[in-house]
Amino acid sequence: MKTLRNIIGIHLSLLIVCCIIYTLVIWGIGQIFPSAANGYPVEKNGKIVGYKNIGQKFTLDKYFWGRPSSVDYNAASSGASNYGPSNPEYLKIVGARIDSFLVHNPGIKRSDIPAEMVTSSGSGLDPDISPKAALIQVPRVARAREISEDLLRDLIENNTERPFLGLFGPEKVNVLMLNLDLDRAAEK
Amino acid sequence: MNTEIMGVFAAFIITILLAYPLGKYMTKVFKGEKVWTDFLSPVEKLIFRLSGVDPDKKMDWKENLKSMLMINLFFFIWAYLLLLIKHPFMNPMNIGSMEAALAFNTAASFVSNTNLQHYSGETGASYFAQVFILMFLQFVSAATGIASASILFKGLSQRQASDLGNFYNLLVKSVTRILLPISFVLALVLLLNGSPMTFSGAKEIVTLQGESVKVATGPVAPMIAIKHLGTNGGGFFGANSSHPFENPNYLTNMLEVITELLIAIGLVFSFGFYLGKKKLGMLLFGVMTIFFISFSSLAIHWESRGNPLIDNLSISQNAGNMEGKEVRFGAAASAYFGTASTATSTGAVNSMHDSFMPLSGGIFLIDMMINAIYGGVGVGFLNFFVYLVVAVFIAGLMVGRTPELLGKKIEAKEIKIAAIVLLIHPLLILTGTAIAAHISAVNPSVGWVHNPGYHGFSEMLYEFTSASANNGSGFEGLGDNTNFWNIMCGAVMLLARFIPIIGPVSIAGMLAKKKTIPESAGTLRIDSATFGVVLISVIVIVAALSFFPALALGPVAEFFSI
Numbered sequence: 018m019k020t021l022r023n024i025i026g027i028h029l030s031l032l033i034v035c036c037i038i039y040t041l042v043i044w045g046i047g048q049i050f051p052s053a054a055n056g057y058p059v060e061k062n063g064k065i066v067g068y069k070n071i072g073q074k075f076t077l078d079k080y081f082w083g084r085p086s087s088v089d090y091n092a093a094s095s096g097a098s099n100y101g102p103s104n105p106e107y108l109k110i111v112g113a114r115i116d117s118f119l120v121h122n123p124g125i126k127r128s129d130i131p132a133e134m135v136t137s138s139g140s141g142l143d144p145d146i147s148p149k150a151a152l153i154q155v156p157r158v159a160r161a162r163e164i165s166e167d168l169l170r171d172l173i174e175n176n177t178e179r180p181f182l183g184l185f186g187p188e189k190v191n192v193l194m195l196n197l198d199l200d201r202a203a204e205k
Numbered sequence: 206m207n208t209e210i211m212g213v214f215a216a217f218i219i220t221i222l223l224a225y226p227l228g229k230y231m232t233k234v235f236k237g238e239k240v241w242t243d244f245l246s247p248v249e250k251l252i253f254r255l256s257g258v259d260p261d262k263k264m265d266w267k268e269n270l271k272s273m274l275m276i277n278l279f280f281f282i283w284a285y286l287l288l289l290i291k292h293p294f295m296n297p298m299n300i301g302s303m304e305a306a307l308a309f310n311t312a313a314s315f316v317s318n319t320n321l322q323h324y325s326g327e328t329g330a331s332y333f334a335q336v337f338i339l340m341f342l343q344f345v346s347a348a349t350g351i352a353s354a355s356i357l358f359k360g361l362s363q364r365q366a367s368d369l370g371n372f373y374n375l376l377v378k379s380v381t382r383i384l385l386p387i388s389f390v391l392a393l394v395l396l397l398n399g400s401p402m403t404f405s406g407a408k409e410i411v412t413l414q415g416e417s418v419k420v421a422t423g424p425v426a427p428m429i430a431i432k433h434l435g436t437n438g439g440g441f442f443g444a445n446s447s448h449p450f451e452n453p454n455y456l457t458n459m460l461e462v463i464t465e466l467l468i469a470i471g472l473v474f475s476f477g478f479y480l481g482k483k484k485l486g487m488l489l490f491g492v493m494t495i496f497f498i499s500f501s502s503l504a505i506h507w508e509s510r511g512n513p514l515i516d517n518l519s520i521s522q523n524a525g526n527m528e529g530k531e532v533r534f535g536a537a538a539s540a541y542f543g544t545a546s547t548a549t550s551t552g553a554v555n556s557m558h559d560s561f562m563p564l565s566g567g568i569f570l571i572d573m574m575i576n577a578i579y580g581g582v583g584v585g586f587l588n589f590f591v592y593l594v595v596a597v598f599i600a601g602l603m604v605g606r607t608p609e610l611l612g613k614k615i616e617a618k619e620i621k622i623a624a625i626v627l628l629i630h631p632l633l634i635l636t637g638t639a640i641a642a643h644i645s646a647v648n649p650s651v652g653w654v655h656n657p658g659y660h661g662f663s664e665m666l667y668e669f670t671s672a673s674a675n676n677g678s679g680f681e682g683l684g685d686n687t688n689f690w691n692i693m694c695g696a697v698m699l700l701a702r703f704i705p706i707i708g709p710v711s712i713a714g715m716l717a718k719k720k721t722i723p724e725s726a727g728t729l730r731i732d733s734a735t736f737g738v739v740l741i742s743v744i745v746i747v748a749a750l751s752f753f754p755a756l757a758l759g760p761v762a763e764f765f766s767i
Contacts, residue, residue: 019257024276026256027373028283031380034248035344035431036337039385043392043427047402056401056422056450058408065410070399070449071420073412080414084532092420093407094327095444097529099559099682101660102512103767107528112518130520132511136528139447139539139556145532147524185212186455187524187535196413 059193061200067193068092072144075196078121079161081146081154083192084133085114088141095140111135122157129153145189148177162203172198209537213505216459216541220466227467228474228486234382235355235375235479242382252377260374265367266714269356270707272372273349277316277703280345284312284338296331297406298421303329310691315342317702318350318581320432320439320552320677321668321694323686327421327442332404339439340428344388347435347468348379350583353706354472355379357587358479360713361611364721369714383468384435391464392430399453400426425450433464436581438552438677446542446555447531458534458555462542465551469579472586480611485732489589492740496578497548500568504540507562511536513767529557540565543678547572550581552677559656559664559680563767566663566680567760573674574752575744576630581675584702587709593731594623594712596743600729600736609728612721619712626708630673631751633697637669638755644689653690655682659766663759668694673701 047054057069067073074090075082083090087098100107114135115127131150151173159166176195180186233240253260264272288308291301303311307323314321315338324330330339352375359370396402401422408420425441429451432439442448452458473493477486508530511522525536534542539556546553547569558569572578577588594610598620601608608615642665645653654661664680671678672694679685685694722728730736 020272020275023256023258023272023373024279027252027258027276027377028279030252030255031345031377032337032341034252035380035385036341039389039392040336040340040424040427042389043396044402044404044424046393047396047426050397053397053399054402054426056420057399061413065408066413067410068399068420068449070453072449073414073418074416075414077414090418092418094325094421095442095448096325097444097447097557097560097681099557099655099680100528101559101656101663101682101763102526102528102562103514103658103660103763104656108514108518111515115518115520127519128521131524132515132520132522133524133527133532135520136515138527139529139531139554140442140444140449142444142449143531143533144449147532149521180208181212181455181459185208185215185459186538187209187532189532193413200413 059197061197069191069194070144072142073193075192078157080196081151081158081192081199082134083146084143085135085137086141086143087137090142092142095142097139097141098137122154124156125153144191144193146192148173148188148190151190151195158199164203168202169199172202209509209535210505212455212459213501213537213541216462220463220470223463224467224470225474227471229478231383231471231475232478234378235358235475240382242386245381249377249381258373260371262371263368264371266356266360266369266710266717269369269372270710273353273706274703276376277349280342281312281316284315284342285309287338288312288334292331292333295333295336295404297404298331300329300331306688306691307686310695313695313698314677315339315437315439316346317675317698318346318435318437318550318584319672319675319698319702320437321672321679321698322439322677323691325443326440332423335428335441336424340431343428343431343435343437343439344380344384345376347384347431347437347582348376350581351379351383351468351472352376352583353710354583354586356710357590357713358476360710360717362480363717365718367714367718369717384431387464387467388427388430388434391434391460392427394460395429395457396426398457399450400429400457401450402426422450429461433461433551433553434468436465436469436549436551438546440553446553447557452555454533455538458538458542461553461555462545465545465549465553466579468582469549469585472583473579476586482732488732488737489593492737493578493589495741496575496744497544500548500572500578501541501544504544504565504568505537507565508536508540512562526560526562529560531556543569544572546678547676548578549585550576550675550677552671554678557681558667558678559682563660563760563763566667567756567764569678570667570670570756570760571748571752573670573676574630574634575748576674577744584675584705588705590709591623591626591705592740592744592747594619595627595747596736596740597729597731599743600739604729606727606729609722610716610731612724613716613719614722619715622708622712626705627747629704630701633673633701634666634669635751635755637693637697638666641665641669641689653684653687655684659759659763663763666755666759669697672697675702
């Protein structure tokens with residue numbers, strides 16, 4: 018009986034400490050930083066059009082594309098292909114993506130296509146591509162928008178995030194932020 | 206050196222620099238000495254008063270184990286019953302209840318610090334479940350591990366006494382003094398980097414291209430902090446730490462991988478401080494680190510090298526094998542994360558293990574098969590202690606002396622317990638995999654495996670290894686939300702959690718009561734490099750003999766077929 022009281026007592030007290038107090042304190046601090054606490058929503062003309070870190074689907078030629086996604090960038094869920102490296106079906110899909118990429122981007126060499134543009138990400142919501150993957154899309158976007166390639170290269174340069182502290186991790190370009198800049202530049 | 210490798214290197218160095226002082230601090234907490242967090246003691250006193258616990262009551266190993274099992278049973282019942290019902294509040298997405306087998310699996314999984322998830326967070330768990338069931342268990346299961354390690358330390362430092370500390374006291378203090386303060390800081394950094402903290406449910410937005418999409422969100426930041434710190438690994442979202450809301454950028458990725466290792470490594474140092482044998486603590490840390498660095502380097506090598514079958518398609522694979530990985534982390538940090546997550550029993554993933562190269566997947570399997578390279582918080586050290594006992598026994602026999610550990614004779618009873626604990630792990634993994642492989646071969650229409658051939662076998666082997674190692678990562682292609690996998694894995698997780706706590710703690714309890722034999726010229730020195738080599742050999746031999754055939758059928762065969 019005594020043990021039962023001990024156990025229930027500790028159970029309930031830790032529930033209050035860990036689940037109520039801890040969560041509420043973090044939530045309270047989140048109220049001071051509403052943008053962060055909501056996952057950094059991105060607005061355009063006063064409307065939320067996305068989240069900085071959540072990738073979205075770009076299929077039109079006039080936008081820079083992100084990576085293939087197994088959940089089709091449906092952010093209500095998340096997930097990956099889970100294809101093993103030797104799965105023939107996987108290799109077939111990658112082959113088909115390469116062909117389709119070449120059709121939409123005539124003139125680029127096969128060996129210029131970075132692997133991330135034809136392989137799907139872990140979350141299915143990867144917001145980034147490498148600077149190189151953005152650069153090879155420049156001719157296509159320039160043609161679709163009828164704007165100069167130099168301007169696009171500048172936009173990519175401005176949107177390239179260097180490694181953390183300049184030292185750690187890969188370079189990357191956030192596709193949504195790049196496309197927002199692109200829309201803005203095209204409107205001018 | 207490129208920036209990807211530098212990132213990994215920095216993460217590891219920072220981990221050690223933080224784990225050392227944390228080890229000192231935890232030792233003081235265990236011994237009840239003065240620490241800077243003593244301002245929290247009124248909270249603890251209140252908890253003890255409300256629950257009628259006398260935190261200074263001396264308990265022997267049997268009483269401690271009894272309390273540990275009883276309270277964990279209670280945690281399990283809490284989780285199981287609440288998962289069976291639909292939650293009327295904190296459930297903006299109106300998510301239904303779990304069916305019985307899935308609820309059993311999930312409760313077992315979180316009580317055992319495994320966090321194998323056969324549901325998907327966005328669609329399978331209400332906010333109430335995430336906070337009051339899953340996150341709660343992430344705290345208390347980690348605290349159970351830390352408290353058990355502390356009981357072991359005390360047992361090994363006793364001379365002819367039966368007092369092993371007070372489990373309730375250690376459990377509560379593990380939460381208030383260790384897990385909560387660090388989680389708080391981590392949750393804050395995660396929040397500021399864009400890990401959401403809101404109760405308002407999925408947001409509907411119209412994208413730049415004009416499509417409407419719902420974006421799942423929730424009280425993410427607090428859970429992710431303890432998920433890593435407590436080597437739990439159960440994510441808020443289905444995609445775990447590859448999801449941009451769980452792991453928004455390279456900084457958060459470094460912090461997540463650092464905190465996974467932090468307490469596990471800290472406890473190895475703490476063992477040395479507690480017993481006043483710093484050199485021995487260092488030796489054990491060294492042995493684990495040799496494994497860890499070798500394994501990380503190999504996995505990083507294979508992932509950065511890329512997939513030869515993709516090379517055949519003649520595209521550029523400079524970034525490495527990117528299937529299932531995120532651009533913001535890159536191949537190296539993903540491979541390192543995977544190694545750290547499987548070496549400790551975290552099981553969080555920032556990239557999909559199913560899509561790793563065959564031998565990287567093999568490394569993850571070996572990590573979990575050894576299950577003591579740092580290991581889960583607390584239990585990792587308990588597992589390592591079992592290897593230590595066996596190594597002392599073997600080394601003693603080789604030089605023809607009575608085996609002694611820290612001045613205590615190791616006798617038949619202790620060795621029998623150690624052997625059972627060592628053998629339960631391969632028994633659960635190999636039996637489970639054999640049954641699953643049989644069913645899947647006889648009746649392929651069950652549709653469990655997602656990838657054909659050797660890789661499909663690896664998927665099943667991985668699932669049981671992960672369950673038995675209380676890891677929780679998966680080759681997620683496996684269709685595992687079925688009665689077979691839910692019930693089998695649930696049972697495996699519970700057995701593999703509690704037997705390896707009961708075993709080492711009872712050994713410590715028995716050793717505590719024994720007379721201490723003064724060190725003499727005839728004593729086998731266990732803090733020497735020679736003994737380190739023996740220890741490494743024992744680990745390699747045990748793991749290799751038990752698991753090599755299974756590994757040969759899965760990852761090794763796949764490697765040679767590419």
